[in-house]
Amino acid sequence: MAVDVKQIGERVAKEAVLLEKIRAEIGRVIVGQEKLIDRLLLALLCNNHVLIEGVPGLAKTLTVTTLAKCIQATFHRIQFTPDLLPADVVGTLIYNPKTGDFSIKKGPVFANLILADEINRAPAKVQSALLEAMQERQITIGDETFKLQDPFLVLATQNPVEQEGTYPLPEAQVDRFMFKLKVDYPGKEDELKILRRMASSKPDIEVQPILCPAEVTRLRELADDIFMDHKIEEYIVSLVDATRHPADYGLEAIRDLIHYGASPRATIYLSMAAKGQALLEGRGYVTPQDVKSVALDVLRHRVILSYEAEAEEKTPEDLIQQILNSVKVP
Numbered sequence: 001m002a003v004d005v006k007q008i009g010e011r012v013a014k015e016a017v018l019l020e021k022i023r024a025e026i027g028r029v030i031v032g033q034e035k036l037i038d039r040l041l042l043a044l045l046c047n048n049h050v051l052i053e054g055v056p057g058l059a060k061t062l063t064v065t066t067l068a069k070c071i072q073a074t075f076h077r078i079q080f081t082p083d084l085l086p087a088d089v090v091g092t093l094i095y096n097p098k099t100g101d102f103s104i105k106k107g108p109v110f111a112n113l114i115l116a117d118e119i120n121r122a123p124a125k126v127q128s129a130l131l132e133a134m135q136e137r138q139i140t141i142g143d144e145t146f147k148l149q150d151p152f153l154v155l156a157t158q159n160p161v162e163q164e165g166t167y168p169l170p171e172a173q174v175d176r177f178m179f180k181l182k183v184d185y186p187g188k189e190d191e192l193k194i195l196r197r198m199a200s201s202k203p204d205i206e207v208q209p210i211l212c213p214a215e216v217t218r219l220r221e222l223a224d225d226i227f228m229d230h231k232i233e234e235y236i237v238s239l240v241d242a243t244r245h246p247a248d249y250g251l252e253a254i255r256d257l258i259h260y261g262a263s264p265r266a267t268i269y270l271s272m273a274a275k276g277q278a279l280l281e282g283r284g285y286v287t288p289q290d291v292k293s294v295a296l297d298v299l300r301h302r303v304i305l306s307y308e309a310e311a312e313e314k315t316p317e318d319l320i321q322q323i324l325n326s327v328k329v330p
Contacts, residue, residue, distance in 0.1 A: 005227045009284035015222055016282040021210045022070050029066045029205050030059055031197065032190030038280060039179050039297060040067055040155070044216060045223045045276040046178060048269065049134050049154040051119075051169075051301065054183030056159065064115050064155050069207040071216055073112035073151065078130075080122035086129035090139045104141050109133050112149050112213065116156040120166045130154065131173050151216050171260070171304060178269045179294075180301035219279070226275040227285040231330035233271070236291055240267045242323045243303050249326055254319050257309035262302035269298050288329045296320055 019041065026037050036052070040063065043050045052060060061077060068075035078089060091107035108114070109130065116130055133139055137148050156177070158169075174180070186194065197205075211219075242249045244261030273294040278286045296317060303316045 005285055007284075008222075008225055008227055011222055012226070012279055012282060012284045015219055016279070018211060018215070018219070019280060022067075025070050025208055025210055026063065026066050029207060030063050031193045032186035033059060033063060033183070036060075036063055036181060036183055037067075039181055040064070040153075041280060042273055042276040042294070043155075043178055044071070044151060044153055045220055045279060046269075046272040047151065047220055048178035048272070049156070049176070051174065051177040051180045052155060052157045052183055053160045053180065054157065055185075058183050058185070060155070060157055060183065061115055061117070064113055066207055068113045070209060071112075071151070071211045071213065072209045073213060074149065075113045075115070076108040076111040077115040077117060078108050079117050080119050080126065082121060082123065084122045084126050086126050089126060089129050090133065091141050093142045102142065104144065106141070106146070107139075109139065110146070110148065112151050112153065114152075114154045116154055118159055119156040120158050120168055123167055124170075127167065127169060127173060130156075131176055135176055149213075151213055171301075174301045175263055175265055177301065178273065179297040181297055182300075223272075223276050223279050226278050226283075228271065228275060229286070229330075232274070232286050232288065232291065235288060235327070235330050236267060236270045236274070238327050239291070239295060239299075239323060240264075240270065242327050243299065243320075246323070249323070251322060251326055254322060257306055257312070257314055257319060258303060259306040259309075260304040262299055266299055266302045270295065273298055292324055295324060 022041065023037060030037060039050060044067075054060065065075055087107065089107050089109050091105050091110070093102040094105050095102055119127060119130070133148060134154050137150075137152060139146050139148065185191075238249070240262045242251065243258060243266075246252070246258065247255045270291060274286045274290040277290040277294055278284070281290070299320050300316045303319060305314060305316060305319070309319070
């Protein structure tokens with residue numbers, strides 16, 4: 001196995017240069033959102049999707065469009081509103097009265113990168129249409145089924161401030177997102193850089209393509225090959241199990257604060273994200289720190305608190321941090 005790890009490390013060393021180039025290229029446009037950029041790259045490597053909670057104006061759209069240009073991918077932004085219909089997202093059949101035939105008009109979901117802006121403003125039927133596309137990677141319009149483009153990454157946003165006229169995503173649908181990120185305001189120094197770089201009627205920052213979609217597929221295959229020791233696998237399973245049975249890990253104090261623990265999907269995503277994190281760090285093997293660094297973003301939307309926890313003003317992040325501090329690290 002040592003030989004295999006060495007070979008994987010050599011492959012990672014070659015490919016890590018491309019990932020650093022993408023980071024640097026996006027960094028020429030985006031200031032102070034390093035974690036968001038890293039998580040988008042991780043989602044791309046793991047072939048999964050991201051849910052972001054943050055107020056407007058934090059460069060979410062600009063980050064996704066810049067990433068799309070870096071990997072030579074197509075991009076569509078969908079503004080979710082209460083009057084949006086599923087056909088407005090996935091497409092529909094158009095009747096031609098002259099010929100008596102129906103033609104297919106594809107919706108904006110047919111792109112590599114999708115920004116679903118304020119996804120919780122649309123009714124459940126529209127949310128389900130997008131989430132089905134995320135899960136199945138295909139769309140059915142009429143009698144025809146179409147495979148979605150690869151890579152296919154959905155970045156959905158929620159505004160944590162405004163709650164009027166919203167339709168919160170059910171837990172089962174939120175569980176389909178690999179990460180849930182909380183994006184905060186930039187610091188003063190970063191905001192000064194943003195002012196100097198973007199305070200123009202036409203900011204002129206040309207983004208250079210770094211990868212093509214075929215190279216993204218190659219990087220995904222490399223991420224799958226990253227070595228993970230069986231002790232790390234057991235550590236991941238223990239972390240997820242601790243959200244369901246905290247008392248078994250010496251966490252009796254939080255036993256009544258968790259209504260539902262994380263699903264098996266959390267175990268899968270923790271493993272995939274840890275491997276992707278190792279690749280981003282330029283390593284051919286996973287360390288416990290890789291798991292810890294992604295755990296909060298993978299678990300925060302999968303740990304459902306009890307009424308008692310809400311009364312005590314506890315957050316999922318508080319409880320997850322206690323679990324990370326208590327579960328034995330290999």
